[in-house]
Amino acid sequence: MKIVLLGAPGAGKGTQAQKLVADYGVAHISTGDLLRAAVKAQSKLGIEAKGYMDAGKLVPDQLVIDLVKERLAQDDAQKGFILDGFPRNTAQAEVLDKELSGMGIALDAALLVDVKADVIINRLSSRRTCRSCGYTAGAGVDVCPRCGGEMYQRDDDKPETIKKRLDTYESQTAPLVGYYREHGILKEVDGDRPVDEVYADVKALLGL
Numbered sequence: 166m167k168i169v170l171l172g173a174p175g176a177g178k179g180t181q182a183q184k185l186v187a188d189y190g191v192a193h194i195s196t197g198d199l200l201r202a203a204v205k206a207q208s209k210l211g212i213e214a215k216g217y218m219d220a221g222k223l224v225p226d227q228l229v230i231d232l233v234k235e236r237l238a239q240d241d242a243q244k245g246f247i248l249d250g251f252p253r254n255t256a257q258a259e260v261l262d263k264e265l266s267g268m269g270i271a272l273d274a275a276l277l278v279d280v281k282a283d284v285i286i287n288r289l290s291s292r293r294t295c296r297s298c299g300y301t302a303g304a305g306v307d308v309c310p311r312c313g314g315e316m317y318q319r320d321d322d323k324p325e326t327i328k329k330r331l332d333t334y335e336s337q338t339a340p341l342v343g344y345y346r347e348h349g350i351l352k353e354v355d356g357d358r359p360v361d362e363v364y365a366d367v368k369a370l371l372g373l
């Protein structure tokens with residue numbers, strides 16, 4: 166399984182990725198999680214990235230591309246991976262195509278999790294995320310069901326930042342839907358249904 170997950174912030178990319186990883190043992194490569202880990206560690210990259218993230222803007226391409234290249238080279242990514250949150254614009258998609266073809270592999274699918282903006286605003290304002298492992302759930306979950314870590318509200322899950330992230334998605338990331346359609350690997354799922362119904366369709370679309 167070598168796939169890209171596309172979709173607006175809060176569409177449920179991370180939620181579906183968590184299920185695929187649990188069932189099929191592939192690597193979950195979430196650029197959002199990698200960047201949040203860098204922010205937490207206060208590395209040079211993290212300090213630079215935080216301002217962009219808090220403003221709902223994309224972090225500069227080269228910073229994210231280096232992170233993804235490093236992660237794709239790790240052992241656990243060799244048997245399969247889910248790219249969640251990358252690529253996020255056409256320049257990143259082109260770099261990814263080049264990198265993968267250099268590794269002699271091709272994407273199986275780009276899966277769009279489709280959800281309308283009003284549903285997203287509700288979901289993100291009530292989302293809680295694990296400080297230790299990045300697991301996500303709705304409001305009311307205070308302890309991570311996966312690792313026991315503390316669940317908190319992400320800095321960018323505030324209403325004004327959510328709106329900016331949606332604008333960034335529309336202007337920079339949504340064009341990737343057409344990009345992958347032209348490449349003949351786009352698949353689409355209606356993400357505005359219960360998690361397990363969406364997941365059943367995801368598996369069917371991926372032939373699992």
Ligand code: AP5
Pocket residue numbers: 172173174175176177178179180181196197198200217218219221222223224225226229249250251252253257288289291292293301302303304321330356357358359360363
């Ligand atoms: P990132 O972490 O990638 O955020 P995002 O794309 O905005 O995605 P989210 O994590 O918000 O949403 P999701 O689709 O994974 O939804 P989830 O499953 O959690 O990026 C954050 C920032 O990092 C960016 O703004 C940018 O600054 C930077 N960045 C990251 N990648 C970058 C890149 N490639 N280039 C440049 N910058 C980059 O679900 C949301 C909520 O809904 C949860 O509470 C969940 O429990 C609930 N939910 C999920 N599915 C359902 C359902 N079917 N029904 C009801 N509730 C549901």
Ligand code: ZN
Pocket residue numbers: 295296297298299300309310311312313314
């Ligand atoms: Zn956790």
